[in-house]
Amino acid sequence: MKLPRVDDVLAEAVLAGHRVVYALRKRAVQARLAELRARREEGEAPTAEAVARTVAGRLDELVRVRPEAVINATGVLLHTNLGRAPLGESAVAAMVAAAGACALEVEVESGKRGSRMTWVRPLLQALTGAEEVHAVNNGAAALLLACTTLGRPGGVVLSRGQMVEIGDGFRVAEMATAGGVRVVEVGSTNRSHVGDYAAALDAGASAILWVHLSNFRQTGFVHQASLRELHALATERGVPVIADLGSGSLGEIGDEPTVQSYLSEGADLVTFSGDKLLGGPQAGILAGRTELVERCRRHPLARALRLDKTGVAALHATAAAHACGTALPLQARIAASVAELRGRAEAIAAALGWPASCVRASEATIGGGSLPGDVIASVAIAVPTEHPDRTARVLRMGTPGVIGRVQEGALLLDLRSVGPDEDAGLIAALRRVV
Numbered sequence: 001m002k003l004p005r006v007d008d009v010l011a012e013a014v015l016a017g018h019r020v021v022y023a024l025r026k027r028a029v030q031a032r033l034a035e036l037r038a039r040r041e042e043g044e045a046p047t048a049e050a051v052a053r054t055v056a057g058r059l060d061e062l063v064r065v066r067p068e069a070v071i072n073a074t075g076v077l078l079h080t081n082l083g084r085a086p087l088g089e090s091a092v093a094a095m096v097a098a099a100g101a102c103a104l105e106v107e108v109e110s111g112k113r114g115s116r117m118t119w120v121r122p123l124l125q126a127l128t129g130a131e132e133v134h135a136v137n138n139g140a141a142a143l144l145l146a147c148t149t150l151g152r153p154g155g156v157v158l159s160r161g162q163m164v165e166i167g168d169g170f171r172v173a174e175m176a177t178a179g180g181v182r183v184v185e186v187g188s189t190n191r192s193h194v195g196d197y198a199a200a201l202d203a204g205a206s207a208i209l210w211v212h213l214s215n216f217r218q219t220g221f222v223h224q225a226s227l228r229e230l231h232a233l234a235t236e237r238g239v240p241v242i243a244d245l246g247s248g249s250l251g252e253i254g255d256e257p258t259v260q261s262y263l264s265e266g267a268d269l270v271t272f273s274g275d276k277l278l279g280g281p282q283a284g285i286l287a288g289r290t291e292l293v294e295r296c297r298r299h300p301l302a303r304a305l306r307l308d309k310t311g312v313a314a315l316h317a318t319a320a321a322h323a324c325g326t327a328l329p330l331q332a333r334i335a336a337s338v339a340e341l342r343g344r345a346e347a348i349a350a351a352l353g354w355p356a357s358c359v360r361a362s363e364a365t366i367g368g369g370s371l372p373g374d375v376i377a378s379v380a381i382a383v384p385t386e387h388p389d390r391t392a393r394v395l396r397m398g399t400p401g402v403i404g405r406v407q408e409g410a411l412l413l414d415l416r417s418v419g420p421d422e423d424a425g426l427i428a429a430l431r432r433v434v
């Protein structure tokens with residue numbers, strides 16, 4: 001098979017006039033030709049024009065807006081692979097407003113250097129009840145910063161029952177110690193007592209680390225010294241209790257602990273994510289005693305982990321929404337009644353001319369390392385298809401993409417993780433495909 005020459009493919013009109021720069025076009029053509037060569041197919045070679053068309057299509061894909069917006073119909077509200085919490089309108093507007101020059105670290109009145117936390121601080125202090133707060137890039141960064149700052153020289157004590165692995169193979173104990181601080185493991189998988197912690201502190205440990213069992217539960221013959229007990233011990237020994245909460249709820253959601261409850265039970269410093277139950281952007285928040293937060297803020301790592309201006313903007317808008325009692329999309333989705341979801345599902349099915357039997361009871365989850373095992377009653381639309389996996393793929397690749405869930409041979413679109421403002425887009429996407 002005689003393949004066309006690189007220059008001939010590049011000279012084809014679809015590529016010669018393509019908006020992508022020449023070097024990239026050339027690379028893409030070379031890559032495509034190498035692919036065809038590797039296949040060693042018999043018969044007619046593709047024309048220069050055919051190769052050019054394929055390459056042009058790939059280049060278009062490469063430079064269009066990414067990550068593209070999708071509709072999360074998985075029924076998992078905080079889906080890490082789908083960007084976790086959907087931002088509220090005010091957070092989106094704040095990010096756009098901060099895109100250009102913005103008063104990020106300047107006191108406009110005096111013209112002097114200010115702090116990017118100036119406006120976020122008082123809101124998060126009031127909402128969490130913490131003496132002081134600081135925000136960094138994400139929850140893992142907050143944990144790393146806290147342990148690196150406060151865990152020297154003797155390391156942090158951690159129960160073997162709290163050695164949590166979160167998504168993608170990352171382990172909390174490893175993240176906490178990535179800054180060179182030692183973990184002093186105590187207790188057993190199922191039982192850890194105050195005395196275990198006391199012995200580790202006697203041996204010179206510098207802080208206690210408490211990790212919320214965000215994505216699993218233990219039952220049976222289990223015991224974990226409580227935060228209150230550890231607080232009493234830590235106070236006596238003059239070391240801090242760092243509590244990695246992860247989820248970071250400010251209000252009651254199931255039996256998920258809140259930031260306030262951790263602080264009142266005796267955590268000296270709580271770390272949590274901005275894009276889990278807080279319903280905001282990716283961020284990591286440290287909330288607790290002034291002296292501890294201040295030490296973390298002054299650590300050189302804080303500079304490496306700092307939150308960018310659009311994150312600051314969205315975090316501020318999210319905190320302001322909590323402060324004003326404005327429902328954020330995540331909170332609205334959690335609170336939606338089953339009747340409401342059913343009404344929407346029926347309207348969508350009717351708009352598509354699908355039978356009412358497509359509308360089914362379903363079970364959604366919050367996800368994002370919160371409320372493991374808990375489900376929320378929900379409603380799903382079962383897509384009428386003979387090939388659920390194939391249709392799921394076609395839907396994912398639509399515009400907008402729709403991400404459903406295949407369960408017991410049915411392709412389900414769970415409405416609890418879909419905003420009511422997305423229904424029209426969902427109908428349009430389904431109409432194009434099914």
Ligand SMILES: *Cc1c(COP(=O)(O)O)cnc(C)c1O
Nearest residue numbers: 138139140214245246247273369
């Ligand atoms: C999610 C989570 C983290 C990591 O937070 P990110 O914001 O994803 O970096 C750390 N610890 C716990 C317990 C978590 O649930």
